[in-house]
Amino acid sequence: MPxxxxxxxxFRRTRKSAALRDLVRENTLTPGDFIWPIFLRDGEGIEEPVPSMPGVVRRSVDLVAQAxxxxxxxxxxxxxxFPYTDPSLKTEDCAEAWNPENLSNRATRAIKAAVPEMVVMTDVALDPYNINGHDGFVVDGExxxxxxxxxxxxxALSQAEAGADIIGPSDMMDGRIGAIRGALEAGGFPNVALLxxxxxxxxxxxxxxxxxxxxSGALKGDKKTYQMDPANSDEALRLVDRDLSEGADMVMIKPGMPYxxxxxxxxxxxxxxxYAYQVSGEYAxxxxxxQNGWIxxxxxxxxxxxxxKRAGCDGVLTYFAPAAARLLNG
Incomplete structure (x- = not known):
């Protein structure tokens, strides 16, 4: 329109006051837009700082319920x-990943007991349990x-049985969405969502x-054979198309701000x-x-x-969730 x-x-007329700016604002942000990633560790009554992520801690299961x-x-x-798995439990067969009593599953049950209304999302990938640090099995270096x-x-089935509401496959293996969706349907978990x-x-x-x-210490090599090339954009659309056709309910782009x-x-x-994941490096x-007073x-x-939100996201996984929610709540 001319x-x-x-x-x-x-254009400055509608910027004159806070009230006018509110009236013409195109996008809004609320606490309901956030998924809060939390790190787990074994023990009781423990909050252990993550040095490379100021303000972020690993929590024992009892304190996760409090959070x-x-x-x-x-x-x-x-x-x-996201669990911090004891190195002694990391193996080549990654069996701890589907142990009903692993950290993730215990935390899911604890949260559901404490706050039944809280949506619990879990991570599906083998890297926290893999002695090689990769998201999948390593055979002859591949x-x-x-x-x-x-x-x-x-x-995924072990997480659904523990009470997870959303399962988030982050591994980037081909065909895993269709396989997980089929297993959830066959296993009696038709209402568990896939993000x-x-x-x-x-x-x-x-x-x-x-x-x-x-x-970090366990990872041998890099993840470039299964995670995407940062130079590619059209490929992302093909991957999203495939995952939606295989039964994904929601899709995510990771990292966030550079993408x-x-x-x-x-x-x-x-x-x-x-959704987008505002990842650890962005947060840090x-x-x-x-902390240096630069911004x-x-x-x-x-x-x-x-x-x-301006880029079209319905929500964001962010370590800032509690701090941002407090500001938004006034």
Missing amino acids: LAPFPDAR AREAHALGIPAICL VVNDATVGALVKQ SYSAKYASAFYGPFRDAVGA LDICRRVKDRFGAPT MIQGAA DGEQAMMESLMGF
Whole structure:
């Protein structure tokens, strides 16, 4: 639509006051947009700082239940669980991944007992349990696809049995969404949702996360044979298309801020529920710069989160969830 020429058209008129800015704001951010990633560790009464992620801790299961109560009070609807597995439990067969009593499954049950309304999302990938640090089985130096998918199905079923509401396959193996969806349907879990990490890039921004789950030291080589090339955009659309056709209910782009163009393309093309993961490196950069006094941490946090909504995301996984929710709640 053609605009009136200046001075009849003055864009600054609607920026004059906070009330006017509120009236014309195109996107809004609420605590209901957040999924809060939480790191687990064994023990009791433990909150262990993650040095490369200022303000983030690994929590024992009892304190995860307490955190869920706090999140619910803030209006955060979902928590995503990531375990720091004892190195003695990491094996080549990754059997701890589907142990009914592993950290993730115990935490799921504890959260559901404490706050039944809290949505629990779990991570499906073998890297927290793999002595090689990879998301799949390693055979003769290669991360093998099809055998890994079978293991991921067992892992997903164990999480569904523990009470998970959303299962998040983050492994990037081909065919795993269809296999997991089929197993959930056959296993009596038709209402468990799949939020697929459909476009997960081989990124340098994951470093602090790998510290948090204890995968950095175990990882041999890199993950470029199964995670996406950061140069590719059209491939992301093909992957999302495939995952939706195999039964994914929601899709995710990871990392977030360097890939906002992917978020927008996915939302425009498919219209499906679309999420981004503001990953550990993104979080650590903002926190580190804020602690050095180089940026206003609160403003940068909120600006970064609004960027996801503007790019078309329905929500975001972010370590900032509690801090942002407190600000939004006033």
